[in-house]
Amino acid sequence: MPTRLLRHHEIDLAAWDACVGAARQVVPYACSWWLQATAGRWDAVVEQEESSGRYLSVWPLPVKWRPWGREIHQPPFTQQLGWLTSTNAKQPLGSGGLMNLDSLLxxxxxxxxxLNEANELPPQAxxxxxxxxxHTYQLRLDSxxxxxxxxxxxxxxxxxxxxEAAGRPLRVTETTNVEPLLQLFQQTKGPEAGLKTRHYILMRKLVAALSLRQLLDIREVREPQTxxxxxxxxxxxxRTKLVYLFAAASLAGKKAGAPLLLxxxxxxxxAGTSELVLDFEGGTIPSIARFFANFGAEPVPYAALSFTQRPWYLKWMR
Structure with missing residues (x-):
């Protein structure tokens, strides 16, 4: 099947979402509406069936313009992308049968x-x-x-x-309002995490897209009296993923064990949901990795790919 690098305006979004929705790799971040909310524009390497025009494999490449050229970047709130392949498609990164990395460079x-956790790395690059x-940490919920x-x-x-033995235990409740969570994050983790105003705007766009598709679940723990x-x-x-995407706790909440209760x-x-996996979406920071591991979650590896081209006026150098 032919494989092509497509610019954003050339991508058939309906064929794209059909491929992502049927892919063996369960990657919500690759849905067109997720990428539209977090990246805006993306190019893609696409393996396409000639007879029907449907996409068999896709690799989203979010792009932005810089003075030195086009740059592929990882958008905020997007843990994994990489190759997504339908049942009958080959495994591009592992096989080396699709677009060569040299040509992509x-x-x-x-x-x-x-990349996503299911991608195999090429033997040579x-x-x-x-x-x-x-690493991310995951917990199977089928038990x-x-x-x-x-x-x-x-x-x-x-x-x-x-x-559970306390007279007035803290309660976990559901809500549809993301603003208290965003405000709490800004007051606690925000400065340390380096999030700017634009990041909160992107999160609100993503929350709206998730809510529209009924994929959103927001939980809260509040002090009963105040x-x-x-x-x-x-x-x-x-699909078969439950992603722990965004969270915050106050100092008082940590002392009270609110994140544990939540x-x-x-x-x-x-619990007991067949094939469902809770993805804690993290694990590179040791203290956070320990927190996730304390729930019985296991580390799952995935890879990050990076390269920098020399500017054209230095390419003659050896």
Whole structure:
């Protein structure tokens, strides 16, 4: 099947979403509406069936213009992209049978993109291409809640028993309003995470797209007497993935164990769901990795790909 590099205006969005929705790799970040909210524009390498025009494989390449040329970047709130392939399509990165990385380099001055966990790396790559291994943490939810809770760290199980025995325990509730979560994040993690005003605008656009498709789940834990928000989290339910996309907790909320209660409530609700996986969407920071591992989650590797082209006036150098 022919494979082509398409500019954004050449992409058939209906064929794109059909391919992403049927792909063996479950990657919500690759949906056209997700990319429109977080990246705006993207090019793509596409494997297309000639007879029908349908897309068999896609590789989204979010792009932005820079003085030195076109640059591939990883959009905010987008953990993984990489190759997505339908049932009958080949595995492009592992097989080396599709677009050669050398030919891709010629079109872009710089690149940083995170592949998805199912992508195999090519046995050989150009010297200018670097691969870095990253990790996310995942928990399969197809077991009964009692089994899942039994795999928690002993301290977590003890704390949950204490909360349940309390006279007025904290409660986890659902909401459709993302603004309290965004405000709490701005007051706590925001400066350290480097999020700017534009990032919160992008998140609001993404939340609107998720809500429209009924893929959004926002949870809160509030102080019973004052109503103060202690912790909140935004989850995305897409096919067989439940993504822990965005969360924040106040200092008082951390002391009260609100994040533990919130995640336990979500695990309890979805426990026993066939094939469903909770993706904690992180693990590169050791303290956060330990927090996820304490729920019984396991590390899952994926790769980041990067390269930088020399400017044209230096290419003669060896």
């Amino acid at each position: 010629a079109h872009y001055s710089r690149c940083y993109t995170q 150009p010297l200018s291409v670097a691969f870095q291994q990253r 009964p809640y009692e089994t899942l809770r039994g795999a928690y760290a002993a301290d977590y199980r003890r704390r949950l028993r204490l909360y 109503g103060e928000l202690l912790a909140s989290a935004l989850f995305v339910r897409y 995640l336990d409530a979500v695990i309890q609700q979805h």
